[in-house]
Amino acid sequence: MYRIIYMGSSVKLLEENEIDSLLKHSRRSNINNHITGVLLYIVGDFLQVIEGEEDVIISLFEKIKKDSRHKGIICLFSENVKEKQFSDWSMGFHMTNYEKLIKDTGYDTLSRIELANIEDKTASILLNTFIKSNKDSITFW
Numbered sequence: 001m002y003r004i005i006y007m008g009s010s011v012k013l014l015e016e017n018e019i020d021s022l023l024k025h026s027r028r029s030n031i032n033n034h035i036t037g038v039l040l041y042i043v044g045d046f047l048q049v050i051e052g053e054e055d056v057i058i059s060l061f062e063k064i065k066k067d068s069r070h071k072g073i074i075c076l077f078s079e080n081v082k083e084k085q086f087s088d089w090s091m092g093f094h095m096t097n098y099e100k101l102i103k104d105t106g107y108d109t110l111s112r113i114e115l116a117n118i119e120d121k122t123a124s125i126l127l128n129t130f131i132k133s134n135k136d137s138i139t140f141w
């Protein structure tokens with residue numbers, strides 16, 4: 001199994017219907033390709049984890065990087081992993097903000113720049129901690 005965690009910034013604040021259509025397309029395509037993961041929308045910034053077969057994940061990430069809806073893509077984690085962490089979610093989604101991210105992960109400060117500079121293992125831990133404490137408000141279909 002392979003996992004990529006990346007972040008990027010939306011080129012504009014997305015309307016609800018734009019998020020809906022992004023999720024609808026992604027979820028359908030992820031189910032077909034046995035991809036799972038979570039997308040966080042943090043006031044205009046995306047933080048996403050995608051996991052699945054290595055070649056499938058790498059080629060999806062190539063596509064995502066070219067998507068004109070976001071820019072400034074930074075890969076935080078890209079590694080082989082033993083197993084999927086989000087095997088139930090074709091694309092879990094949650095909208096949040098940096099204050100909430102700080103509160104739920106125990107960081108003193110956390111901005112887009114700080115998040116973009118964290119080390120790969122830390123990115124994974126941070127995301128898992130946040131997702132665990134928000135499990136009930138993550139939408140997955």
Ligand SMILES: Cc1cc2nc3c(=O)[nH]c(=O)nc-3n(C[C@H](O)[C@H](O)[C@H](O)COP(=O)(O)O)c2cc1C
Pocket residue numbers: 022025026027029030039046048050060063064065067069070091
């Ligand atoms: C923040 C973000 C996350 C995305 N996540 C996924 C995803 O998990 N799966 C997916 O198939 N497409 C995802 N996309 C869409 C892809 O970038 C691309 O538009 C889509 O895969 C193209 O699909 P097509 O080849 O069927 O036209 C995402 C786009 C953005 C902006």
